[in-house]
Amino acid sequence: MKKSAKIAPAKGSLGVLTPGIGAVSTTFMAGVELVRQRAALPIGSLTQMGTIRLGKRTENRAPRIRKFVPLADLKDIVFGGWDLFPDSAFEAASKAGVLDAQHLSKAAPLLKKIQPMKAAFDQNFVRNLHGKHVKKAKNKFDLAEQLRDDIREFKKRTKVARTVMVWCASTEVFLKPEKVHATLDDFERAMKENHPAVAPSMLYAYAAIQEGVPFANGAPNLTAEIPALVHLAKEKNVPICGKDFKTGQTLMKTILSPGFKARMIGVSGWFSTNILGNRDGEVLDDPGSFKTKEESKLGALEYIFQPKLYPELYAKLYHKVRINYYPPRGDNKEGWDNIDIFGWLNYPMQIKVDFLCRDSILAAPIVLDLCLFLDLAQRAGLRGIQEWLSFYFKSPMCAPELYPEHDLFIQLMKLKNTLRWMMGEELITHLGAEYYD
Numbered sequence: 001m002k003k004s005a006k007i008a009p010a011k012g013s014l015g016v017l018t019p020g021i022g023a024v025s026t027t028f029m030a031g032v033e034l035v036r037q038r039a040a041l042p043i044g045s046l047t048q049m050g051t052i053r054l055g056k057r058t059e060n061r062a063p064r065i066r067k068f069v070p071l072a073d074l075k076d077i078v079f080g081g082w083d084l085f086p087d088s089a090f091e092a093a094s095k096a097g098v099l100d101a102q103h104l105s106k107a108a109p110l111l112k113k114i115q116p117m118k119a120a121f122d123q124n125f126v127r128n129l130h131g132k133h134v135k136k137a138k139n140k141f142d143l144a145e146q147l148r149d150d151i152r153e154f155k156k157r158t159k160v161a162r163t164v165m166v167w168c169a170s171t172e173v174f175l176k177p178e179k180v181h182a183t184l185d186d187f188e189r190a191m192k193e194n195h196p197a198v199a200p201s202m203l204y205a206y207a208a209i210q211e212g213v214p215f216a217n218g219a220p221n222l223t224a225e226i227p228a229l230v231h232l233a234k235e236k237n238v239p240i241c242g243k244d245f246k247t248g249q250t251l252m253k254t255i256l257s258p259g260f261k262a263r264m265i266g267v268s269g270w271f272s273t274n275i276l277g278n279r280d281g282e283v284l285d286d287p288g289s290f291k292t293k294e295e296s297k298l299g300a301l302e303y304i305f306q307p308k309l310y311p312e313l314y315a316k317l318y319h320k321v322r323i324n325y326y327p328p329r330g331d332n333k334e335g336w337d338n339i340d341i342f343g344w345l346n347y348p349m350q351i352k353v354d355f356l357c358r359d360s361i362l363a364a365p366i367v368l369d370l371c372l373f374l375d376l377a378q379r380a381g382l383r384g385i386q387e388w389l390s391f392y393f394k395s396p397m398c399a400p401e402l403y404p405e406h407d408l409f410i411q412l413m414k415l416k417n418t419l420r421w422m423m424g425e426e427l428i429t430h431l432g433a434e435y436y437d
């Protein structure tokens with residue numbers, strides 16, 4: 001099966017807009033700049049470091065992904081964004097405390113130039129933040145119009161050829177899809193009526209899609225995962241994906257659990273707890289935002305273990321997730337997992353994982369890959385939900401009739417096969433029978 005459409009070349013600059021100029025987005029921006037200066041390596045980025053096998057194993061063809069598909073070059077990326085605090089990206093990065101002084105000073109000339117645009121913000125959705133750098137408007141529709149103006153103004157000012165948007169702002173309170181999210185008409189009416197089920201993140205997603213800008217959601221908020229916006233994305237030929245960057249603890253979960261299942265090892269309990277002290281941790285200290293995160297973190301095991309198919313092994317799994325705001329740790333989160341497993345003849349065993357991770361260091365390369373792949377997707381004529389980018393998310397968006405695929409290794413295979421398909425290469429099934437004929 002070969003994809004016939006041609007991929008437009010990555011000519012000109014690529015604008016990257018991030019709602020949220022915080023720990024993740026500034027670590028991403030600074031990292032790209034350091035890589036451009038050849039002062040660091042883009043470790044953790046599949047687009048920059050990864051290779052892709054093509055053809056038979058005997059052909060020895062394994063180019064770098066960035067040589068195989070026409071991705072934008074890092075030197076062509078131009079940054080912009082919004083925040084409810086007026087700090088430049090340099091001040092925000094200094095406060096976030098992720099990068100050391102040497103890295104910060106090398107990235108400073110770039111970061112100092114990035115001033116946030118005023119945010120579309122509503123305290124009802126993120127209760128623990130109190131910033132003043134916010135837009136005023138008569139209703140939510142008007143706010144979305146202002147965001148669209150910002151996007152157009154950014155494009156004009158920077159002369160970028162293409163633009164993508166990645167939500168790197170705080171986690172909003174938990175929302176479920178409702179009637180007002182069903183169609184574009186319903187949604188636009190709800191914006192005009194200031195309906196409480198229209199979150200600021202939805203306004204950014206709406207503005208991006210209306211402006212033809214691909215959109216990724218790095219937080220667990222509902223945001224673009226509503227029929228009105230999914231349909232709009234298809235209609236406007238805009239690729240979208242989400243939700244919630246898969247970084248520390250959930251990354252470990254989706255690495256370990258497919259292994260247990262592959263070997264038919266039972267799991268009776270999985271207790272995960274975290275301490276973190278960055279602004280994200282402070283926001284998640286509010287029960288409304290925590291609920292959104294908790295739902296996102298709980299989903300993965302249920303889908304990977306398929307308890308309906310393997311009731312003896314996983315039906316009784318007790319899964320609990322806790323996040324504790326603990327300021328001394330800053331961005332350096334510690335995630336503990338206690339996993340109660342059982343093997344042959346039901347004998348119990350335990351596994352303990354203690355992951356001393358750096359949240360934004362794990363998230364930054366994901367932001368980069370999403371920008372480059374979403375831009376590629378648009379140039380390749382793909383639109384709507386990009387399930388092949390599930391690899392990067394804790395709660396992957398997929399077609400309503402499907403269940404999401406959480407297994408990291410299946411996600412990677414899907415991503416690479418999508419690239420092969422885009423480029424007219426044979427898909428790899430790992431059958432390999434021909435080697436033994």
Ligand SMILES: NC(=O)c1ccc[n+]([C@@H]2O[C@H](COP(=O)([O-])OP(=O)(O)OC[C@H]3O[C@@H](n4cnc5c(N)ncnc54)[C@H](O)[C@@H]3O)[C@@H](O)[C@H]2O)c1
Pocket residue numbers: 019020021022023024025082083084085096119120121122126129131167168169170171200201218219220244245246247248278279280358359360362363
């Ligand atoms: N770092 C990770 O490993 C990781 C993993 C998964 C998801 N996330 C999510 O990524 C997001 C960013 O994380 P972070 O550590 O950079 O947080 P952060 O608090 O450092 O930065 C978020 C920024 O967004 C701003 N903001 C909030 N609402 C806004 C709005 N409506 N418009 C514009 N700006 C707004 C805040 O003022 C803040 O500066 C969070 O939602 C977090 O849950 C992070």
